[in-house]
Amino acid sequence: RDAPLVLGIETSCDETGIGIVRGRMLLSNTIASSMDEHARYGGVVPEVAARAHLEALQPSIDAAVAEAGVRLEDLDAIAVTSGPGLAGALMVGIGAAKALAVSLDKPLYAVNHLVGHIAADILTGEEVEYPTVALLVSGGHTSLLLVRDLVGDVELLGETMDDAAGEAFDKIARILGLPYPGGPEIDRAAAAGDPNAIRFPRGLSRASDMAEHRYDFSFSGLKTAVARWTEQAERDGADLPVADVAASFREAVVDVLVTKALDACARHDVPRLLLGGGVIANRRLREVALERAAAAGVAVRIPPLSLCTDNGAMIAALAAELIRSGRPASTLGFGADSTLPV
Numbered sequence: 001r002d003a004p005l006v007l008g009i010e011t012s013c014d015e016t017g018i019g020i021v022r023g024r025m026l027l028s029n030t031i032a033s034s035m036d037e038h039a040r041y042g043g044v045v046p047e048v049a050a051r052a053h054l055e056a057l058q059p060s061i062d063a064a065v066a067e068a069g070v071r072l073e074d075l076d077a078i079a080v081t082s083g084p085g086l087a088g089a090l091m092v093g094i095g096a097a098k099a100l101a102v103s104l105d106k107p108l109y110a111v112n113h114l115v116g117h118i119a120a121d122i123l124t125g126e127e128v129e130y131p132t133v134a135l136l137v138s139g140g141h142t143s144l145l146l147v148r149d150l151v152g153d154v155e156l157l158g159e160t161m162d163d164a165a166g167e168a169f170d171k172i173a174r175i176l177g178l179p180y181p182g183g184p185e186i187d188r189a190a191a192a193g194d195p196n197a198i199r200f201p202r203g204l205s206r207a208s209d210m211a212e213h214r215y216d217f218s219f220s221g222l223k224t225a226v227a228r229w230t231e232q233a234e235r236d237g238a239d240l241p242v243a244d245v246a247a248s249f250r251e252a253v254v255d256v257l258v259t260k261a262l263d264a265c266a267r268h269d270v271p272r273l274l275l276g277g278g279v280i281a282n283r284r285l286r287e288v289a290l291e292r293a294a295a296a297g298v299a300v301r302i303p304p305l306s307l308c309t310d311n312g313a314m315i316a317a318l319a320a321e322l323i324r325s326g327r328p329a330s331t332l333g334f335g336a337d338s339t340l341p342v
């Protein structure tokens with residue numbers, strides 16, 4: 001039997017992603033982002049994101065189908081993110097997916113967004129091996145997972161207790177007077193700074209935290225520390241050393257992310273680490289992850305950025321794997337689950 005032709009819909013945050021795959025082959029991956037509309041609020045506004053999805057969905061589906069060179073009638077299945085994510089944003093994608101599935105009389109697969117990020121790796125065309133540890137870092141999530149099997153055996157080891165890593169970048173950028181989204185801005189500013197200029201705290205890394213929160217993350221203490229430091233500099237009447245603060249902040253985030261990810265690899269005896277999410281664009285994060293993983297004998301996989309950020313192709317790819325494993329389609333009763341577990 002031919003590999004299934006699947007169209008995936010992703011609307012869990014601010015990206016309207018439509019992707020089409022044939023089994024493990026990527027045919028198209030269109031992404032429309034409402035990031036610009038959120039910029040003046042300094043963060044993603046759920047209501048604005050939901051409306052933007054509604055407007056972007058139909059043209060995005062048309063574009064993805066045209067780019068893939070397929071017809072909707074030829075699809076074997078539709079896939080959609082049912083959570084976790086912003087409830088209203090998810091609902092728009094789910095509504096569209098149900099309408100498409102019913103009108104075309106195709107099976108519909110509701111899939112988990114985080115597992116979708118892990119599935120992105122199979123579209124790179126390279127041999128994928130499990131088990132692997134996966135570190136997913138974006139504006140919406142910071143999760144560490146142990147993947148023994150993409151279908152049916154994904155375990156959440158830990159996640160952020162407060163801000164997501166990308167959110168932390170966005171908030172610190174604001175403190176430093178840099179525009180939104182802050183991640184790329186801090187990355188740029190940090191290039192000219194000294195990462196060891198200021199020792200900012202590494203959240204949940206103390207011995208006393210480790211029993212309960214070994215694989216969890218916390219960035220709120222770091223955010224407060226940076227805010228205090230900049231306020232003090234202001235009171236002292238000194239020029240704010242933006243590059244040094246950015247570099248030192250970035251170093252603290254990267255250090256804690258990579259340390260915990262590699263600790264998970266060591267403790268579970270897994271020599272593989274998969275990175276995903278928009279924060280993977282961070283240059284220092286890639287550098288430190290590759291360096292320290294090599295020293296620890298861990299192979300790092302970083303899919304291309306278009307597959308790391310939120311996208312529909314990863315959702316379609318996961319559904320294709322579910323179909324391959326014989327998983328039945330979802331019944332139409334499902335809804336958005338903003339806290340859907342893996």
Ligand code: KG4
Nearest residue numbers: 013138139140166181183184278281282309
């Ligand atoms: O996955 P993504 O595109 O979208 C969602 O979170 O939905 O991730 C966007 C996040 C933003 O918080 C942005 O500031 C952050 O990823 N980001 C970065 C970098 N590029 C984007 N953070 C750190 N360094 C970067 N180079």
Ligand code: ZN
Nearest residue numbers: 117138277310
């Ligand atoms: Zn995501």
